[in-house]
Amino acid sequence: MVVALPQEVLEDIVDNLDSDIRALRTCALTCRALLPRSRKRLHSRFTIRFNTKTKERVKFYTEHPDLIDFVDTLEVYRPNGQNVTHILQNTTFPQVRTLILHELRMWSGVRGIVDSLRTTYSSITSLSLENISFDESNAWLAFVTSFRSLSSLTLRQVNETQRPTNLKATTGINLALLPISPSLQYLSVDCSSGVVALAEFMKQAKVSPPVRTLVINSTNRHNAHEMFLTLFKNTVTRISIAEKWGQFKDSDHALRECHQLREVAVGFQLRDGTVPWVENVLTSLNSPELRELRLKVTSSELLVHLRGKKSSKSLSQIDKALVGLLFRSPGELKVFIDIPVSHRRVASLSEVTTQMQKRFPKCMARGILNFRYF
Structure with a gap:
């Protein structure tokens, strides 16, 4: 029965098991039709953690070089200089296109590691950095x-x-010689100091890649969000902003200049500081291309406000701002409120609908508001 299924269906089934190693191994042993895709998923990611298992896996690939080409994601997690250098020098994955680095805390101790990664995997298309420390801007x-x-x-x-x-005054840095990738289309950032330096560098160097999707996470300092929005105002079509404290002070002005936006997602907490910020964001959206808006509120806050245990003033303010956005939008606009799955356990679908009608009467009356679980 399995062999009668189209090959693309079998591949989709295997792809959905991507995080279940045991199931993938079972699929690989089931039949020949499942083996190629299962093997590819099993060996798609190589993680360097510098423990016994990592060394054993390096030895395994050395003994089975035919599997090396399946590795397309390399993840380096909290490296030890001597061990990682040895691994990188003796094992190369030519098909790696995604590089993920975690917790490089001492630049001087891992300079050789990073230089090796930069040289060996210069053709990667996806780079992810988390909890990284550099000694200065020119190195970063x-x-x-x-x-x-x-x-x-x-x-x-x-x-x-x-x-x-002042980046221009930094010893050894020449902005003209450090162009950002011209093919960059997806950018996800917070507002840590290195990200701010990158925004300032791009602004000073007057470089602006064709970024289509921009994701900005919570901040309580700096104004990198405004610089990024300004840099990509002519290309960005999807924006996702997550904010806890409502301190994207100048984002409303920058958003007004983004005329290509088709999708906007706003994540926030229902606090005194964030509600005016959300109103400003909604008021600033004037792109004629806007087709979808998503609002995401933390589960406990949304539940409390929907059930009326707190003042619903904040939700009524958002309701009013949403209706104003509807009148400004020339096309068909869909608005979604994302409700966490945990909400389903304490409230039935009919109860949620009833509460939505109470808290967002103007939007519900016009049929523009939808809600969905995630």
Whole structure:
């Protein structure tokens, strides 16, 4: 019965088991039709953690070189300089297109590691950095701009121990020689010091890749969000903004200039500081291309406000701002409120609908508001 299924259906089934190693191994042993896709998923990611299992897996690939080409994602997690250098020098994965680095805390101790990664995997298309520390801006910028084929860049808590006040005055850095990847289309950032330095560098160097999707996470300092929005105002079509404290002070002004937006997602907490910010964001959206807006509120806050245990003033303010957005939007606009799955356990679908009608009467009356679980 399995062999009678189309091959693309079998591949979709295997792809849905991507995070279940045991199931993938079972599929690989089931029949020949499942073996190629299962093997590809099993060996698609190689994680370096510098423990016994990592060394054993390196030895395994050395003994089975035919499997090396299946590895398309390399993840380096909290490296030890001597071990990782040895592994990188003796094992090369030519098909790697995604590079993920976690917790590189001492730049001086891992300089050889990063230089090796930058040289060996210069043709990667996706780079993700999380909890990284560099000693200064020129080291950080030289690293991120060395990958010339990037289409996706994700940055979380990228920090610098010595950040100059003026990038142009930084010793050894030439902005003209550090172009950001011209193929970059997806950018996900927070507002850590390294990200701010990148935004300032792009602004000063007057470089603006054709970023289509921009994701900005919560911040309580700096104004990198405004610089990124301004840099990509002519190309960005999808924006996702997550904010806890409502301190994207100038984002409303920058959003007004983004005239190509088709999809906007706003994540926030229902606090005194964030509601005016959400109103400003909704008021600033004037793209004639806008077709979808998603609002995401934390589960406990949304539940409390929907059930009336707190004042619903904040929700009524958002309701009013949404209706104003509807009148400004020339096309068909769909608005979604994302409700966490945990909400389903304490409220039936009919109860949620009833509460939505109470808290968002104007939107519900016009049929523009939808809600869905995630």
